[in-house]
Amino acid sequence: MSTPTLRVLPLGGLGEIGKNMTVVELDDRIIIVDVGLRFPTAEMVGIDLVLPDFSYLRDRIDDIEAIVVTHGHEDHLGALPWILRDLKTQDIPIYGGPLTMAMARSKLDEHRLRDVECIDTKDGERYQIGPFELEMVHMTHSIPDASAVVLRNAAGTVLFTGDYKFDQTPVDGNPADIARLAEIGKEGVTLLCGDSTNVDRAGWSLSESVAGPHLEEVFSRCDGRIIVTCFASNIHRVQQVVDAAAALNRKVALIGRSMKKNTNIGKSLGHIDLPDGIQIQPREIDQFPDHKVVVVSTGSQGEPLSALRRMAYKDHHQVQLKKGDTIVFSATPIPGNERAVNETVDRLYEMGCTVITTKDAPIHASGHGYAEEVKLMLNLTKPTYVMPFHGDHKRIQMHADLAEAVGVPAANIFKGENGKPLQIDGKGARFVDKVQSGVIYVDGVDLGEEADAALRDRRMLAGDGIFVVVATISEQTGESVADPEVIFRGVPYSVDEEQLIDEIRDGVDASLIQAAKDGVHDLDALQSILHDDLAALVFKKLKRRPMVMPVVVEV
Template structure:
């Protein structure tokens, strides 16, 4: 057995989201997952956050296949951006039918047509260069979730994807524990396991428990019911539809992704909609309050989501009012708590009743708890363990669980994005780190938004901007007209207005000083003006608005 197997996470370690892993052997590559995550509050104006896949840019021709474990955004959402940015002929994309249908929908939005999407069944291995790849059925909060077993001459790597061991799933059979145990008996080289709920003891709640609890909550509601959940949580949409039908209520779907994913789920047989149960959003006001359930996106408080707009009374089709009940059938993704709490507070201000998982078991996590992680470890009996899919705390806890079931501490590799694990006949060790991190989607642009750009946006949001236009003589650099001062977004407007004459004097003083020092280049003169005015404004009002000087020569 010659050669070295490299397992390189480009996303998903030290964070929740943007999962992406490169498997490399004999200079050939298989990419598992291409996910994204949503921006944090300080990422002003950023729409999406992608893994930095610069490592792949010069290796496009080496990619044999891209395998997607399931259809959630943190595993699939970056795929169109990756394909668009890498260019060249796209490698085949493998995944189960629902996952591939969601991928096709995303690629169509980006006008990416000539991509080979391959519906793949669990238990039917296929070859990709030196790799043999097999999908293994797992249970999660979306149908068609899979683990990925990648085999080379050195052995088999198992990337679990997101999973839990739900013994009573609402769609399909339980996880294929028999196949996982076979991998363990045959000798699993490396387990890359989901760490999301490593900090939660016991076992995750079964999805089957949620449906009856939703119906109990609905039965107590006299007015309209708005349920918010992940648009990709097709199981939950079905459970809400069933609960509404049982109580004689109609259902309206709000949010583009909610409608799109429900249609995909229906076409593949994952969702059964009783005849006539759906009403169009424009018909919502035509139905009595006690006869209506709305299913909406926005469970994570996303700024432009349907529920967030409803909470801010900005939705064109749904106006919430006192007596409505809003049900959060989802748990916060770490980092989204503030946005969710703000949304909930707005709903209370309107007069809505709000039901969350603290009030009733109306959501079941799709990620296994500590006992399920230990079960995965005991079934597969890996030689090496590399915890995936979690922040550093959860990765550490996952490692402790591996030790608890007998994996030697030296065989547990707690990694980070950009740090490859290299395995050969002699054993496993860390390799040389490669470039990793984040790239941003800002409107239609994709790229590395410089720290200075985000800093400028934060400054603008805090203290606003002063624009100062100075007109100088081309001959001697002296001021030939009164400076013009414009300010926007300042919270200290009255103070600023009182300062205008003083700022004009400061501009004249700065220009006079520059003229004496014979500073005539526009760029240098603007820098001098910036420094002088920024210092002047701070000394007067103890604030740091952005100062933008503009110099015009006449």
């Protein structure tokens, strides 16, 4: 009897923070763990979302048994509707905790994918899904219903920690199930895929319950309005803000679509309690004295379309910030978002607001365990093989070092990357040939590949502008018969405008004359020659590379 072959293929989340997605494959049957996204960086002009490249799955739809989601954060759940839309299927069941599935149903409903089966899992129960047996193990994170995923199969047991910390005093009083993790470790874990986000921080993470009293202390020192920004999915943090506001007799307004939606979902499932009369609508904010109002807003990561970002740029129709407002950042920037957050903070200072961040007071506790918690996970589960997940290359290396420090042989630690499958069979574990991976961009409602020329064009337009040159030539001779029309938009220049246009027109004429001498009459060839000649001329004059678009018209 042949030994079954297990492949664990990360499509996102390795070498980066965000868009976590992993394909687990046993003899051509597939379970997908997490379907996350990340938000665009500043240079991704006009892009709304960044998804993992899941083209590997497009020809394997019938092989997919299920999608399992560890928790409801966007970097683990957010790509779900986009992937199902692209695969043109609603027949793949989705498994996850009740809050996670409530958030999934909300997302799917927005995309009119109402026939997808979302199955609420219960921690500790086992679910047979094709050749896999699924078990969810309760973990603590910055959102309720976070779970580790255990996939038992004929080739061994794979454990995905998801995002976790070992918080002994969580806000909901329900710490991670350390005992169950130890039991699973005794049963035998073949491969551990562990969270690496905070492996670079020594010691133990702060308990989430620490943030609440410090928020109240900060609020007590504020005379004007308070605007708190945090992750919309951090329901425990929203509860602590509400509790602090209630203690100081302030009203609470929720700003941002995702903030309102997630809070309502949390209320319906009993994860958040809003005392009667404490919540006001955004339109009612100005009806109360400033010292009686707390606003809870999205935008802690400086996201371009978030509520706080729009407030900072005076573009929010409901909240106009002013001198005397205190902005409380109850979150830390995700690696890569520091620039956007700093820009937002600077704008707030310019407006005369007081800004309080985690550097000023302990008003945030990370949802990811520090180095000692990563060691504890390794010692509890005692895996044969370790594959660090959820981190950039630095953190993956540091996680590998921690695994080796607690006794995992170096040969059994696999520092992976997106698109590189780890294969486990009778011969052991090893990396095999890479598959296509990368990113897919969401622009509005459309998906585009990473190599999409439109994105390159946007970067060029945003950076250096555009030249459009219309040349009219004789059909017989190929020479110019009218002055070329020159249009430029967004081009920074320090020379005289009329002189620049004259030189470009002279350049067009010279290029056309030379092309006519060379016997070039094909319009596409002429436009290509004009493009190259004009691009060189413009760079010589401006030391910039704007987009050059020549148009040749025959008469």
